[in-house]
Amino acid sequence: MTTAQKLSFDVQLSDHARTAAEREQVLASPGFGQVFTDHMISIDYTEGEGWHDARLQPYGPLVLDPATSVFHYAQELFEGLKAYRQANGSIVTFRPYANAARFNASCLRMAMPELPEDTFVESLELLTQTDRDWVPTSEGHSLYLRPFIIATQVGLGVNYPSKTYKYMVIASPAASYFAGGVKPVSVWLSTDYTRAAPGGTGAAKCGGNYAAAFVAQREAVAQGCDQVVWLDSHEHRYVEEMGGMNLFFVFGNKLVTPALTGTLLPGITRDSILSMAADLGLEAEEGRISIEEWQAGCESGTLTEVFACGTAAVVTPVGSVKGADRAWTIGDGTPGPVTLKIREELLGIQYGTRPDTHHWIHKIS
Ligand SMILES: *Cc1c(COP(=O)(O)O)cnc(C)c1O
Numbered sequence: 001m002t003t004a005q006k007l008s009f010d011v012q013l014s015d016h017a018r019t020a021a022e023r024e025q026v027l028a029s030p031g032f033g034q035v036f037t038d039h040m041i042s043i044d045y046t047e048g049e050g051w052h053d054a055r056l057q058p059y060g061p062l063v064l065d066p067a068t069s070v071f072h073y074a075q076e077l078f079e080g081l082k083a084y085r086q087a088n089g090s091i092v093t094f095r096p097y098a099n100a101a102r103f104n105a106s107c108l109r110m111a112m113p114e115l116p117e118d119t120f121v122e123s124l125e126l127l128t129q130t131d132r133d134w135v136p137t138s139e140g141h142s143l144y145l146r147p148f149i150i151a152t153q154v155g156l157g158v159n160y161p162s163k164t165y166k167y168m169v170i171a172s173p174a175a176s177y178f179a180g181g182v183k184p185v186s187v188w189l190s191t192d193y194t195r196a197a198p199g200g201t202g203a204a205k206c207g208g209n210y211a212a213a214f215v216a217q218r219e220a221v222a223q224g225c226d227q228v229v230w231l232d233s234h235e236h237r238y239v240e241e242m243g244g245m246n247l248f249f250v251f252g253n254k255l256v257t258p259a260l261t262g263t264l265l266p267g268i269t270r271d272s273i274l275s276m277a278a279d280l281g282l283e284a285e286e287g288r289i290s291i292e293e294w295q296a297g298c299e300s301g302t303l304t305e306v307f308a309c310g311t312a313a314v315v316t317p318v319g320s321v322k323g324a325d326r327a328w329t330i331g332d333g334t335p336g337p338v339t340l341k342i343r344e345e346l347l348g349i350q351y352g353t354r355p356d357t358h359h360w361i362h363k364i365s
Contacts, residue, residue, distance in 0.1 A: 009041075009126055022067060032174050035172060037134040038130075040169060042057060042128065050113075079099045087351060110206055113165060124145055144312070146169065146172070148168055149167045171304065182335050187322035188228045239289045239290070248270075249306050312341060314346060
């Protein structure tokens with residue numbers, strides 16, 4: 001695109017929006033990612049022309065040719081963030097420019113066009129403002145925002161990326177992600193499967209990473225565990241992530257999280273916890289943890305807590321670990337004080353009950 005002309009959104013309001021009573025019924029028990037608001041965002045991209053046809057329109061199905069590229073070659077990626085209703089009534093998001101930057105980093109890896117960061121954030125603002133009555137008021141609930149981009153070129157040629165794309169945002173009211181709140185999860189160490197290898201797409205938030213992960217998640221459940229833990233692709237020894245969340249290891253007063261080697265997804269929650277640790281009197285560093293160190297640390301008592309973090313489930317304690325030839329408990333298996341303190345602090349900033357000293361809160365309305 002040669003002109004730096006700002007996109008303006010065409011607004012088409014729904015004539016079949018749900019009534020207040022219908023909406024309240026959903027908001028009483030929203031689940032996660034089950035029900036969507038009345039509108040959605042769509043922006044199209046054409047090679048040579050750039051981004052065009054930005055619009056807010058009624059939520060509804062897409063009509064796509066069966067030969068559309070995304071169905072065959074999975075050129076697709078997404079983002080995930082939340083809009084929160086704060087104590088004073090304002091609606092905010094948390095670090096949306098960090099999501100915009102990660103969206104573009106993922107686009108580069110998947111040979112897709114970048115979207116200007118301001119347009120990304122404006123699209124979230126427009127949808128959230130339009131559907132603001134869908135932002136839940138119940139404690140701990142939020143409106144989950146799901147931006148994504150798909151390749152829309154029709155044809156089965158595999159030797160080049162699509163020349164056309166569609167960016168969209170949909171929104172869904174959300175209760176807490178794991179039913180049952182801060183109940184610790186049990187994890188399964190996956191040694192038969194790999195999520196990401198060096199040079200692959202592990203750092204991009206692409207749907208293909210999830211498609212390849214379901215079989216391991218199903219194995220974890222068959223082993224009686226809640227979630228899969230991914231290890232490095234080479235030795236299946238060093239810890240990378242838990243399902244769709246990053247991991248932190250607590251050694252007394254020190255947090256250690258696996259370094260971003262290129263095979264991990266760079267979580268914004270992870271980055272926020274690294275930044276706010278000092279505020280809570282904790283040390284924090286990026287490092288490397290093997291499953292042997294994890295088990296030995298729990299057995300000797302130096303490794304006191306482990307938690308997973310991500311936008312959807314915030315901070316979730318890990319209570320026990322199982323692998324093909326080993327199993328152990330972390331601490332006494334209950335949520336530890338450091339995990340709970342970090343969770344409270346993060347939720348406090350997001351819901352406006354704690355000061356936002358890092359300037360992470362972005363007001364929407
Ligand atoms: C989205 C995601 C995360 C968490 O990222 P946040 O920005 O903290 O929500 C971690 N791991 C994977 C694989 C993810 O897709």
